[in-house]
Structure formats: C-alpha cells, structure tokens
Amino acid sequence: MPPRIQWTEWQLLALPEPLAPSVLAEVLDGGQAFRWTQTPGHGWEGVWGNHIARLRPDGAGGVWWCAPGPLASAVAPALAEYLAASVSVTQLTDGLPWRSDPHLARCLAAFPGLRLLRQPLGETLLCFLCSATKQIVQIRQMVGLLARRHGRELAPGIFRLPTWEELAAVREDDLRACRLGFRARYVAQTARLLAGRAGWLEALASLPYADAKARLRELPGVGDKIADCVLLFGAGRLEAFPVDVWILKAMTLRYGLDGWTPPQVAHFGRVHFGAQAGLAQQYLFAWERAHRAD
DNA sequence: ATCCAGGTATGCA
DNA sequence: TGCATACCTGGA
Numbered sequence: 001m002p003p004r005i006q007w008t009e010w011q012l013l014a015l016p017e018p019l020a021p022s023v024l025a026e027v028l029d030g031g032q033a034f035r036w037t038q039t040p041g042h043g044w045e046g047v048w049g050n051h052i053a054r055l056r057p058d059g060a061g062g063v064w065w066c067a068p069g070p071l072a073s074a075v076a077p078a079l080a081e082y083l084a085a086s087v088s089v090t091q092l093t094d095g096l097p098w099r100s101d102p103h104l105a106r107c108l109a110a111f112p113g114l115r116l117l118r119q120p121l122g123e124t125l126l127c128f129l130c131s132a133t134k135q136i137v138q139i140r141q142m143v144g145l146l147a148r149r150h151g152r153e154l155a156p157g158i159f160r161l162p163t164w165e166e167l168a169a170v171r172e173d174d175l176r177a178c179r180l181g182f183r184a185r186y187v188a189q190t191a192r193l194l195a196g197r198a199g200w201l202e203a204l205a206s207l208p209y210a211d212a213k214a215r216l217r218e219l220p221g222v223g224d225k226i227a228d229c230v231l232l233f234g235a236g237r238l239e240a241f242p243v244d245v246w247i248l249k250a251m252t253l254r255y256g257l258d259g260w261t262p263p264q265v266a267h268f269g270r271v272h273f274g275a276q277a278g279l280a281q282q283y284l285f286a287w288e289r290a291h292r293a294d
Numbered sequence: 295a296t297c298c299a300g301g302t303a304t305g306c307a
Numbered sequence: 308t309g310c311a312t313a314c315c316t317g318g319a
Binding site: 222242244 | 303
Binding site: 132133134135137138141142176179180181182183184185261 | 309
C-alpha cells in the first residue's frame, strides 16, 4: 500500500455556468481526455501534465476540487486553464448556428455547459496516437500503462505521462508491452522525430490552423482526424473539426450527408458550424454516444 | 467464434 | 485520385 495522500479541503471551482454531474462526466471521460477515473465517493481523479486533482459535482451545478497538499498551489491555476474556466461556453455556443439547425439545438440543450478542455499539447498528441481504432476504455488502459511504466510518480501511486523526450528513450517493444499494438511504431517514430526538433511541437500551436495541421500530419501515425483532435483538445483551435466514425454517422443520419467522405464532411462541418465548429463537433459526438443503441 | 473499435499508411488500378 | 487492405489487442 502506498502512503496515504493528504488532500486539501474541497473548494468550489469558479465556472461561468453550472455543470451537471452527467455533463462533467462527458467532459472528463467523453473522449477528450483519457486520464480521469471515477473514484467512489470522491467524484473524479485525474492527471494532466504535472498536475493531479479530484473533481466532484454537487448536483446543484457546482463543481468542487481538491489536490494533494504539496501540489495544490500549482494545481489551482492549472486547473482553471485546463478547464478553460474563464471561457463562457454559453457565449461560445451562441455563435453556433443553432437557430437554424434543430439537431444542433437539441444537442446543445442535452448537454448544457459541455466544454472543451485545454490539455497539454504533447500528451494530447500521445493519447490520440494511441486512439486509432480503439475504444475509450482501451485508450485509458494504454496511456495508464505508459504513465505507470515510463512516466513519473507525482504522488504515491499517481503517475504522469512520459514526455516526448522520455518516450524517445523507450524501445518499441516496451511500448508494445503497454498494449499499444501497431500504434507502438507510430509513437516510437514520432518520439524519435520530435527528439531532433526541439520546440517544434510547441511552435506549431501559434501557426494558422491549416499550417499547424499540415505540420502535425508530418508525424507518423498522424492523419486528418488525429491532427484535428490534437489541435482541438491540445491547442484550443476551435475551428478544427475532427471527423471520426461517430461524426460520420451523425452527419449521415442527422444532416443527410449519405455517401460523403470524411474530408467532405470535415469541410461541410467547418463551413456550416463556423469558427466554433470543433465545439459543435463535441456536442454532436456526445449526442451520438448517448444514442448509440439507435 | 468472429468481428469490430473515435485511423493511418501503403499498394494497387 | 480512388479504393481495398494490413496493422495489435481485447471485449462484445
């Protein structure tokens, strides 16, 4: 048994709008991030960068947080940044075409307050390289192993993900041992490539969307979809519109785009939804996931 | 058992 | 360009 962690007192998180427990669950465990686990009695426990926090919804729209004592002073601002707490998602969604798009309006109403995370760029790339044809549960398993075996222990029993520099020193076989399968080669090659390009990844965050995406696609294992996910969840580029099987299904089913290819759907999405297309995508995605039976 | 899951790279017409 | 196929792994 690892020594007990001393957690700080629960504190109310300052968010622009209320967040129901189910919507918080969708934010933390709906496919944006893969390092949050539901802990009985304590809400959610998660790790990002060098930070650890617990989050607990109170059922009245409030979200409370706490952190391991020694980390708490750093977690406070980091958590606000991670959750984009200064951003009013109501204000953002108002810029979406819900007035003329009944399905979008329905999605917005179904997940009030659903927001996009601002995750560290490097680990977003790592997580989504692992995501190819995997379900969320499996992705969580893979990155959990990566953290435990190749990351660093931030608090007793809690590990952060390895940095790309650390990953460059890991053999492909050891990545495969973390259940990465064919993704292991992509991670290994990307690590090697990034090792020779200091600051390259961070620099692309400030490039125009199309340039940043083109850069990301130079990395082995990064195609259209993963590049868009990295830009959307790891670089705050809301114009990115990742098209996966769920969105493809949504656009076919709800927008009548039968037979459209993913690039065509992506273009449609960016034109139809505009500058906040990526936010719309998250609502559509949540809707389809909630209705996967039909 | 067989199939498929939040894709991408590669090989052929 | 356009389309099929391989690639790891584990859960349904």
